[in-house]
Amino acid sequence: MTGNLVLLATVVATVAVLLAGFAGWRTARSNAEAQYRERLVRQAAVLSVAPNLSVLLLDQAQRLTGATGVQVAVIAPDGQVAGPSAAAVTPADRDALLAGGDISTTAVLGGARVLVEGRPARDGAVVLTQPFTEVDDAADRIRAGLTLPLIAGLVGAALAGTLLARRIARPLVDAAAVAHRLAGGERGLHCTVHGPAEAREVALALNTLGAALEHSEGRQRAFLTSVSHEIRTPLTALRGYAEALADGVVEPGRQEEVGRILLAETERLDRFVTDLLELARLDADDFHITREPTDLDALVQETARAWTQQARRQGLRLRLEHPDEPVTATTDAFRVRQLLDGLLANAVRHTPPGAAVVLALRRTPTGRAELQVRDGGPGLTEDDVRIAFQPGTLRDRYAATRPTGTGLGLAIAQRLTERLGATITLRGHGPEGGAHFTVTLPGGN
Secondary structure, X not given: OHHHHHHHHHHHHHHHHHHHHHHHHHHHHHHHHHHHHHHHHHHHHHHHOOOOHHHHHOOOOOOOOHHHOOEEEEEOOOOOEXXXXXXXXXXXXXXXXXXXXXXEEEEEEOOEEEEEEEEEEOOEEEEEEEEHHHXXXXXXXXXXXXXXXXXXXXXXXXXXXXXXXXXXXXXXXXXHHHHHHHHOOOOOOOOOOOOOHHHHHHHHHHHHHHHHHHHHHHHHHHHHHHHHHHHHHHHHHHHHHHHXXXXXXXXXXXXXXXXXXXXHHHHHHHHHHHHHHHHHHHHOOOOOOOOEEEEHHHHHHHHHHHHHHHHHHOOOEEEXXXXXXXXXXXXXXXXXXXXXXXXXXXXXXXXXXXXXXXXXXXXXXXXXXXXXXXXXXXXXXXXXXXXXXXXXXXXXXXXXXXXXXXXXXXXXXXXXXXXXXXXXXXXXXXXXXXXXXXXXXXXXX
């Protein structure tokens, strides 16, 4: 990239210098011609006021300025033209001068092109000629003076292009190096912010990306470490009891008890694997939502019936709140039930015996359907609410003080609401004292 920028900048600067040189080369001749014509005009003006132009003709080979090559012709009042440059005066030029006009033209004299300048005089007119060879020589001298500046300009253009290209490319090269190192797995890198505005933007974006990658991968490592620890616990129990059974050290009267323990630990492992797979599927493109008109009132009543027995076993009061009129929405009934099951499992887990768990359905003033799951548990702090939907964060925070699950339930709930086009909000303390989840479905009927 640096080489390309150097080449491009050098080519652009070189073209600019060459164009300027070409323009100067072309104007050198016109400037030289203008100078010589101006000189002829001044000389003709002087001669035009001479008292007797015929004196100029005493020597037909006379030259006014010696080596400059200027020659003169005199036009008498009767139209007679005499002098060394008489052949350069056409009848039209003669008539124009005798009529009081000026002439400024070119002609051929002695086989060579000449400048022609004529002015009326007291007695007739005077015409001066200058060979174009003089003009060409003057133009060559001007062009020779341009050569060195042009060469210096080309060298300067190349140097300036190189410096400019390096200044532009250096920040991008540095940023590319940092990007390659980030792609190679390095973290904690910082790209120096310098150079043009665009290069600074790239560096800032890379720094932001690096920080985001470091944070994200740190969370992933912490999450995987936590999940690995959680999975190892039931695996250890399974292995221990399996070895005991294989070694025949389990008393015959305890086989049923060991079987229940193995089943419980197996179910715990299955719950971990199911939640992990569910999270993966929610992020995949093949997770489809089938929307159709859904009777939400019937759905929440069915859900409440399914969870009533579980709540009773744990000494909880499950209360259903729903309106007396039908509430429908176009959504995926299966996924809404999955979402409610996850929120109710979380509520039942954290609610102490004797407290209430509430499943509520209502229609908002805007006509949208709203589902609520509230519990009488210990609730959540504002900081808990902020990070509640991040996988495993609440489980890690309260593992030693509260009943915990896999730590993935709320993350799954959030992903489900996103796929349904719904929104989920959380308050740390609802009417029953514990957490208060609200899911608002899109649209409604």
